[in-house]
Amino acid sequence: MKEGLDILYALQQKDDQLKEIEIIIKEIPQQIKKLETERDARSEMIEKAKKKLQNNIEDRKKLERDIAAIKDKISKYKEQMKKVTTNKEYQGFSNEIKFEETNINTVEEKIIEKMVEADEIMGIIRETESEFNKIAAEFNQQIKDLHSHLDYHKDKLSEETKNKKELRTQVAANLLKAYDNLFVKKAGKVVSLVQTDFCGVCNIKIRPQLLSELVISNDLLICESCGRILFKPMAGEDEE
Numbered sequence: 001m002k003e004g005l006d007i008l009y010a011l012q013q014k015d016d017q018l019k020e021i022e023i024i025i026k027e028i029p030q031q032i033k034k035l036e037t038e039r040d041a042r043s044e045m046i047e048k049a050k051k052k053l054q055n056n057i058e059d060r061k062k063l064e065r066d067i068a069a070i071k072d073k074i075s076k077y078k079e080q081m082k083k084v085t086t087n088k089e090y091q092g093f094s095n096e097i098k099f100e101e102t103n104i105n106t107v108e109e110k111i112i113e114k115m116v117e118a119d120e121i122m123g124i125i126r127e128t129e130s131e132f133n134k135i136a137a138e139f140n141q142q143i144k145d146l147h148s149h150l151d152y153h154k155d156k157l158s159e160e161t162k163n164k165k166e167l168r169t170q171v172a173a174n175l176l177k178a179y180d181n182l183f184v185k186k187a188g189k190v191v192s193l194v195q196t197d198f199c200g201v202c203n204i205k206i207r208p209q210l211l212s213e214l215v216i217s218n219d220l221l222i223c224e225s226c227g228r229i230l231f232k233p234m235a236g237e238d239e240e
């Protein structure tokens with residue numbers, strides 16, 4: 001039995017290792033996704049700024065069309081002015097023209113504001129693009145590394161799964177049955193390594209009598225607190 005428990009404990013360690021590898025395999029794609037999202041957020045920022053610049057250019061074109069329309073109006077007034085007969089009519093057109101010229105100034109000021117804004121947007125685009133180029137290369141390398149990391153662990157998982165199968169063939173049938181039954185109930189932790197006088201899993205102190213039985217008895221003993229199979233390596237044995 002003691003020797004059988006050695007192998008059973010080795011099986012437990014193998015299952016622990018497989019669980020760790022599975023966690024890594026599950027985590028890596030999440031890390032990749034995180035890097036991709038962060039990288040793409042920057043390129044979305046650039047796209048957004050470019051869209052804003054495009055709108056700015058369209059706004060400016062519209063304002064320039066507004067000016068052209070006002071100038072058109074002014075030249076029409078000037079044409080009409082040539083035909084007027086009274087001073088009052090002349091003064092009327094003259095006032096209209098002055099009013100429209102003020103309008104041109106207002107629109108021109110708006111165009112200047114838009115030009116200042118365009119400069120700012122272009123600055124943001126340049127900055128974000130240079131930042132994106134820097135991090136994209138770095139992130140892409142990290143993503144590539146994570147993919148090979150993932151491949152490595154997938155290989156490792158299939159290799160260790162084979163080793164586990166081999167190990168299972170060495171465990172006595174009754175022990176294996178008990179192990180498999182408990183494996184589901186005890187969340188994958190079946191064998192508890194007792195190094196001093198505590199259960200290695202639930203950390204409850206083992207009764208002295210049970211502890212001495214553990215050393216001398218050949219029976220399968222379980223933790224009275226958590227119900228796991230207790231395994232105490234014989235003195236001088238490698239407890240790794």
Ligand SMILES: [Zn+2]
Binds near residue numbers: 202226227
């Ligand atoms: Zn326990």
